[in-house]
Amino acid sequence: MATLPLHPLSTNSIPKVSLQEISLSYKTSSGQRLLALDHIDLKVNPGEFVCIVGPSGCGKSTLLHLIAGLQPPTSGCVLVDDNRVEGPGTDRILIFQDLGLFPWLKVGENVEFGMKMKGMSKAERREKTEYYLRLVHLSQFKDSYTHQLSGGMRQRVALARALATEPDVLLMDEPFAALDAQTRDLLHDELERIWAETGRTIIFVTHNVREAVRLGDRVVLFTFRPGRIKREFLIDLPRPRHLEDATVAQTAGEVLKELREEINRSLEVEYNEGVRPHVEPGAEQ
Numbered sequence: 001m002a003t004l005p006l007h008p009l010s011t012n013s014i015p016k017v018s019l020q021e022i023s024l025s026y027k028t029s030s031g032q033r034l035l036a037l038d039h040i041d042l043k044v045n046p047g048e049f050v051c052i053v054g055p056s057g058c059g060k061s062t063l064l065h066l067i068a069g070l071q072p073p074t075s076g077c078v079l080v081d082d083n084r085v086e087g088p089g090t091d092r093i094l095i096f097q098d099l100g101l102f103p104w105l106k107v108g109e110n111v112e113f114g115m116k117m118k119g120m121s122k123a124e125r126r127e128k129t130e131y132y133l134r135l136v137h138l139s140q141f142k143d144s145y146t147h148q149l150s151g152g153m154r155q156r157v158a159l160a161r162a163l164a165t166e167p168d169v170l171l172m173d174e175p176f177a178a179l180d181a182q183t184r185d186l187l188h189d190e191l192e193r194i195w196a197e198t199g200r201t202i203i204f205v206t207h208n209v210r211e212a213v214r215l216g217d218r219v220v221l222f223t224f225r226p227g228r229i230k231r232e233f234l235i236d237l238p239r240p241r242h243l244e245d246a247t248v249a250q251t252a253g254e255v256l257k258e259l260r261e262e263i264n265r266s267l268e269v270e271y272n273e274g275v276r277p278h279v280e281p282g283a284e285q
């Protein structure tokens with residue numbers, strides 16, 4: 001099988017996504033401020049596949065929401081193609097674990113839905129629906145309802161729907177977490193193939209380190225609250241990769257060693273904290 005292209009970090013191109021000194025704090029129910037993300041600097045190159053890992057509660061979903069433009073940072077800025085993100089845009093799309101497919105629509109209609117929202121003509125929608133269903137190997141299920149499909153197939157419908165709107169950046173929030181191991185394995189292969197074919201930029205959040213190393217050009221490890229970048233791992237293993245590759249396992253072991261420190265810290269904090277979250281210095285009201 002041909003080796004899929006790597007998208008190495010280059011120093012001279014404009015990043016597709018650039019996070020500059022991003023911090024975000026939430027107001028908790030007790031009125032205190034909880035610092036979720038703390039001074040995040042991250043550049044993602046066009047066509048790069050970046051995986052974000054970190055313990056639960058370290059701000060991974062928050063980070064994707066910021067890039068999607070669903071919420072503004074408390075300080076710092078998010079740039080896409082050097083333009084400041086001020087809100088949602090059709091150049092970015094967020095795919096959740098909970099896919100948000102419509103059970104009353106057929107598979108093809110679900111795929112068409114996002115394009116309809118984007119105002120594409122019927123003819124264009126038809127053509128792209130055919131194309132993207134073919135890409136995820138679901139052409140023959142175009143007229144099925146989503147409840148007639150397996151979990152993995154539904155995930156592929158969601159992927160086709162997202163890809164059909166032709167966003168430059170795919171933001172994926174633990175999309176495969178609820179699937180069984182074999183289905184996840186197949187979807188890794190599909191996602192890697194589709195990424196190579198379409199050249200999209202992917203930012204993929206997972207708490208599964210092996211999955212991150214299997215998929216990513218780069219794995220960015222976050223600390224537990226507040227979320228900071230603890231370390232970045234450049235994964236220059238040849239593609240296609242497999243979860244069971246010895247090299248994948250070995251690299252994942254290195255990442256896991258560091259992640260464990262954060263998980264232990266998170267357990268300690270949650271145990272001691274009970275009700276006392278991390279509070280920004282000077283932010284108590």
Ligand code: ADP
Nearest residue numbers: 026027028036055056057058059060061062063
């Ligand atoms: P992750 O996706 O890594 O598990 P999140 O981004 O969901 O983490 O959350 C980061 C932190 O911010 C967590 O401590 C979470 O409880 C808190 N948080 C997330 N959303 C809100 C919100 N809307 N209001 C208050 N706190 C929030």
Ligand code: MG
Nearest residue numbers: 060061062173
């Ligand atoms: Mg999350």
